[in-house]
Structures are given as C-alpha cells and as structure tokens.
Amino acid sequence: MAKTISKLGVFTSGGDSPGMNAAIRSVVRTCAYHKIQCAGIYRGYEGMIEGDFVPMDARSVKDIINRGGTILKSARSDEFRTKEGRKKAFDQLTKAGIDGLVAIGGDGTFTGAMIFSQEFDFPVMGIPGTIDNDIFGTSHTLGYDTALNTVVEVIDKIRDTASSHNRLFFIEVMGRDVGHIALNAGVGAGAEEILIPEEDLGLDRLLESLRRSKSSGKSSSIVVVAEGDKIGKNVFELKDYVESHMSEYEVRVSVLGHMQRGGSPSCFDRVLASRMGVKAVESLLEGKTDFMVGLINDKIALTPLTKAVKGKSDINLELLRVSEIMTT
The missing domain is CATH 3.40.50.460 (Phosphofructokinase domain)
Known part of the structure; x- marks a missing residue:
C-alpha cells in the first residue's frame, strides 16, 4: 500500500551541475502547489545523517533558476555507505517528519537512494544531474x-x-x-x-x-x-x-x-529541470517510488532506479558517423 506523503525532503549529491537549483526550485514549488511541506537537506547524505535540514517554501527558492551550482551544497559521505550511517539518516528524517525524498545527482546518488529505500521502505525519486550525460533512462541529464x-x-x-x-x-x-x-x-x-x-x-x-x-x-x-x-x-x-x-x-x-x-544553466536545462521536478513530486504523491525521472523522446518518463544505475548510456552512432564525415 502506498504511503501518504506529507513532507518531502530534497537534496543534491555528487558533482554539481547547472540546472540543479532550477530542479530544487521546481520540487519546492510543486510541493507548495500541492500543499505539502518541503525541507531542503544540506550537503547531501552527510547533511541527512547530521539532520541539517531547512524548511523551504515557494519564496525561499526565488531568483535561483538562473544560478549554477547548488544552494543546498553537495558532499561525499563515507558514513552513508554503512548501514549504521543510513540508520542515522533514517532516524533524522523520521524525527523531522520527512516521509519522502527527491534525490538530485548521478549514479552514486541513485545507488545510495535505492539502498536506503530498500532498507527502510522509504519513498524516493531521482532527478539526474550530471554534465557527463552518462545516466541510462534519459536522453539529457541536467547540466549536459x-x-x-x-x-x-x-x-x-x-x-x-x-x-x-x-x-x-x-x-x-x-x-x-x-x-x-x-x-x-x-x-x-x-x-x-x-x-x-x-x-x-x-x-x-x-x-x-x-x-x-x-x-x-x-x-x-x-x-x-x-x-x-x-x-x-x-x-x-x-x-x-x-x-x-x-x-x-x-x-x-x-x-x-x-x-x-559552472555557469548559468541554459534555457533547455532550466525548462528540463522544471519539468523533472514536477514529475518527481507528483509521482511520489501518486505512490510511486524507486524511479528516476528522465527525458525520453521529449517526454518526461520514469525509469526504475535499478535500471538507471545498472544501465549503460550509449553513444549516438549516427553522430559518430557525422563526425567522421565532417573531419574528412
């Protein structure tokens, strides 16, 4: 049975990429639109373990859609790789009344979210943010x-x-x-x-x-x-x-x-982040979990986190041939 979401947590993890702030903004404002609470989690999984949370509303994310980097900061967390560390994070989330997560990052971020969700039956949704565009299940990652x-x-x-x-x-x-x-x-x-x-x-x-x-x-x-x-x-x-x-x-x-x-995100990344944020929140509210939001054939779609993590992002063979012709 799907859990009822009343308060979402949003965080960024791994390498920063342009568009992360636009995604944070979208998540927060979609929560406000659906009248549920939202909390920003500073410094990714490290901040989750330490309970470094801040309430966020529609006004707290004004003027960030054009900013590069991430206002929630990012950090690696060796402690979260352990079950004890993940239990600390779960206790902090429970204490704060957070009952769902939106994770913005790459495959390492998604791997952590997937394990955490499985261990504690905790609803999670991923938004791909990495300039390398190396995530399966989306033609474009944020920042690419x-x-x-x-x-x-x-x-x-x-x-x-x-x-x-x-x-x-x-x-x-x-x-x-x-x-x-x-x-x-x-x-x-x-x-x-x-x-x-x-x-x-x-x-x-x-x-x-x-x-x-x-x-x-x-x-x-x-x-x-x-x-x-x-x-x-x-x-x-x-x-x-x-x-x-x-x-x-x-x-x-x-x-x-x-x-x-670095740098201000392109219009494409700002729009993509806005679309992905809405889809992530509304999918969680619909009872879906353990998915990544992606862009497939210009449509926002969901891919299971297991496939997103284990799948391979293939190179564009047509473009490879174009490059060979152009370098003649």
Whole structure:
C-alpha cells in the first residue's frame, strides 16, 4: 500500500551541475502547489545523517533558476555507505517528519537512494544531474546542455589562437566513461578529430588524420579529447607523441576541467529541470517510488532506479558517423 506523503525532503549529491537549483526550485514549488511541506537537506547524505535540514517554501527558492551550482551544497559521505550511517539518516528524517525524498545527482546518488529505500521502505525519486550525460533512462541529464555550450564557446576562442599561430591544440573535456560531451562539442565546434572512450582511434590513425588535415591545407587543428579516452595514458602523453612525429606542428594542451560544470544553466536545462521536478513530486504523491525521472523522446518518463544505475548510456552512432564525415 502506498504511503501518504506529507513532507518531502530534497537534496543534491555528487558533482554539481547547472540546472540543479532550477530542479530544487521546481520540487519546492510543486510541493507548495500541492500543499505539502518541503525541507531542503544540506550537503547531501552527510547533511541527512547530521539532520541539517531547512524548511523551504515557494519564496525561499526565488531568483535561483538562473544560478549554477547548488544552494543546498553537495558532499561525499563515507558514513552513508554503512548501514549504521543510513540508520542515522533514517532516524533524522523520521524525527523531522520527512516521509519522502527527491534525490538530485548521478549514479552514486541513485545507488545510495535505492539502498536506503530498500532498507527502510522509504519513498524516493531521482532527478539526474550530471554534465557527463552518462545516466541510462534519459536522453539529457541536467547540466549536459549547458556544459556543451560552455565547451563549444571555449573551443571557438582557442581556435582563434590556434589559427593565428599554426598550432595544434589538444582540448581535454570531461567524460571519464562516456564521450557525449567530446563528441557533440567536437562536431559543434568543427574539431579536426574527436577522441572518446567508446572508439579506440589508435595513435597511428590519429597521426594519419592529422597529416591528412595538414596536407589539405589546414594550418591549425583542434583535437577534442574526452578525459576517459584510452589512446594514451593522458592528454599530455598524446601531445608528446604527436610532437615527436610531427615537428611541423606547435602542440598545446588545454584541460577545461571544472569550468565545464559552472555557469548559468541554459534555457533547455532550466525548462528540463522544471519539468523533472514536477514529475518527481507528483509521482511520489501518486505512490510511486524507486524511479528516476528522465527525458525520453521529449517526454518526461520514469525509469526504475535499478535500471538507471545498472544501465549503460550509449553513444549516438549516427553522430559518430557525422563526425567522421565532417573531419574528412
């Protein structure tokens, strides 16, 4: 029998991403719309264990839809990985009268929420917030679109320098396990080559591609590299290898790092966060639990947390082929 929800807790966990604040806002205002209480949980599972809660209403989330990061902060929690730690969190939630949770984060966040729900029969709903777009059950995670726009803008600026000095730039972007950012930003910015974990280009083929670009008259080149690419140990090793085989190029490396996570969310991410927040709260009120809210064929849909955690986010094969044609 479904539990009646009277007070929801919302928190963010793991790496921050643009759109998290917009999702918090949506959750809080949907609670207000349905006349149930809402509490913000600071610092993710760590704050849950410590009872770091704050009441939130429609006015407490004004002017945050355009802000990057997360007003509820984020933190890793080793203690929550233990059953004793999760019991402390459950006791704190019960004490505060919180009887449902909306978890905003990635697969680590969802794994914790799923285990917690199973152990204590506690209703939970997940909203995917990670710039890597590496969650199964949604075509877009919160922050992914913003990160893409940030990366493309930076690459455009770097290309100005590359073309002015006849340089080859290796630009490393986030993507430890998947190459969504590298592939899409590479195509969007007109990169000469794109290196992603899903496709092992190989050092020889990379050199061949760069030589082909050079012989076609290109005086500079941009190579976008996902941080999880397997060709070299790291992007600096790639730089050294190319320099040793192509002395005609002056090679530089730019690691974009955490700048990809920051900044004001795009309109797409703000709208997506608003849609996901409404769906998460209303699904819990309908008695659903252990689901993640996602975008599938432009429709907001639910995917079981078990599938979201264990499933694999596949690379777009059509776009991969487009990238091969565009780099000719």
